Amino acid sequence: MFKIPPLNRLQTCISDPSQPIGARMRASYHLKQIFQLSSTPPSTQSTIIKTLTSQLGVQEHGKLMRHEFGYVLGQLKSEEAVPELCKSIDDSEDDCICRHECAEALGAICNSQISPPMMSLALKTLRTNLSTPSNPIEVRETCSIALNFISWKTTPTSQDESTAPIACACMLSSYDSEDPAPPHPSHQNMNCEEIGCILRDENVELFERYRAMFSLRNKGGARAAVELGKALVEDESSALFRHEVAFVLGQLQRVEGLDYLVKSLERGDEHEFVRHESAEAIGAIEDDWERCEEVLKRFMEDKDKCVAQSCEVALDAADYFGLAVKKEEEDEEGEGIFKFAGVKGTTISHLNIKEKCSVGI
Incomplete structure (x- = not known):
């Protein structure tokens, strides 16, 4: 069984921007694993949060890596991260990709169990940045979705959901991710095409389109992938929306x-965080890997560094997954941050996020 590297080695890797981005990505997800182990004491969990938050503002990491730190913090759902996440969101000079991810993280963290001071700080930050016209639209839209999600989690079930089945298919998820919006139980009796119509309707509130997105993901299958794919290339309303669609397609791996x-x-004029998410999603598709590999290699020299790095990370992950069994035999001590056992084609960004594939590390 492959062992997680020691915490101090992960901290050293995370704190060194000169390390290859693939190594830092893997280290961040190893930290997530350690945090979520039932045997991990609160003091160690706190150390992990401090390690990740301390790197949020380190510009030398680059925006792709820094936005991953924000993502992982959201997945860990620790209110200890709230002040630093708010600080990042409030930094108007920072890149919108990082600010967006930190705002989404607040939406994941805030629930009815969070302490009143942290809830107050998070809500104030989200509301302020939502109402700041000079903020990029992607930041404002993320704040809106996060506020809607927090409201959904902390208020009694709305009338339109109160009569839904307790465990309808669209609400059940085999994905171990903290999503930015819940699926809707009213989608239970709809087919993928009908939900796809909601997804692509640009007149529908963005939060409700997100709910349709995750209902489709949970239904799964080829038809769901097609409906999501059509939304990715046809939508003209929101880069934020399209980037989330790309992420979900990566989770589906269809x-x-x-x-x-x-x-x-391939769209050079598309927002970089849509293209970067599309690249990482391509890296998650195991079938037709030869084509996936060709596409990713073609864009490794893209003029957009975020896109180029995403292709690098996707190829790097696939390479390590393919060599995982051999690597494990060569290193019984589990000392290497660079070694993983898993499924070829699953990118680091989907590691431990999409748990349909069993990844043993």
């Missing part, structure tokens, strides 16, 4: 979504 992801990546 080859039916590949053409849409490639088309998205």
Whole structure:
């Protein structure tokens, strides 16, 4: 069984921007694993949060890595991260990709169990940045979705959901991710095409379109991938929306979504965080890997560094996953941050996020 590297080695890697981005990505997800172990004491969990938050503002990491720190903090759902996340969101000079991820993290963290001071700080930050016209639209939209999600989590079930089945198919998820919006139980009796119509309707509130997105993901299958793919390439309303669609297609890992992801990546005028998410999603598709590999290699020299690095990370992860069994035999001590055991084609960004594939590390 592959062992998680020691905490101090992970901290050293995370804190060194000169380390390869693939190594830092893997270290961040190893920290997530340690945090979530039932045997991990609160003091160690606190150390992990401090390690990640201390790197949020380190510009030398680059925006792709820093936005991953924000993502992981949201997945860990520790209110200890709230002040630093708020600080990052409030930094108007920072890149919108990082600010967006930190705002989304607040939406994941805030629930009815969070302490009143931290809830107050988070809500104030989200509301202020939502109402600041000079903020990038992607930041404002993320704040809006986060506020809607927090409201959904902390208020009694709304009338339209109160009569829904307790465990309808669209609400059940085999994905171990903290999503930015819940699926909607009213989608239970709809087919993928009907939910897809809601997803692509640009007149529907963005939060409700997100709910349709996750209902489709939970239904799964080829048809769901096609409906999501159509939304990715047809939508003209929101880069934030399209980037989330690309992420979900990566979670699905369906080859039916590949053409849409490639088309998205090939659009030079598309927002960089849509293209970067499309690249990482392509890296998550195991079927037709030869084509996936060709596309990712083609864009490794993209003029957008965020996109180029995403291709690098996707290829790096696939390479290590393919060598994992051999690597494990060579290193019984589990000392290498660079070694993983898993499924070829699953990118680091989806490691421990999409748990349909069993990844043993």
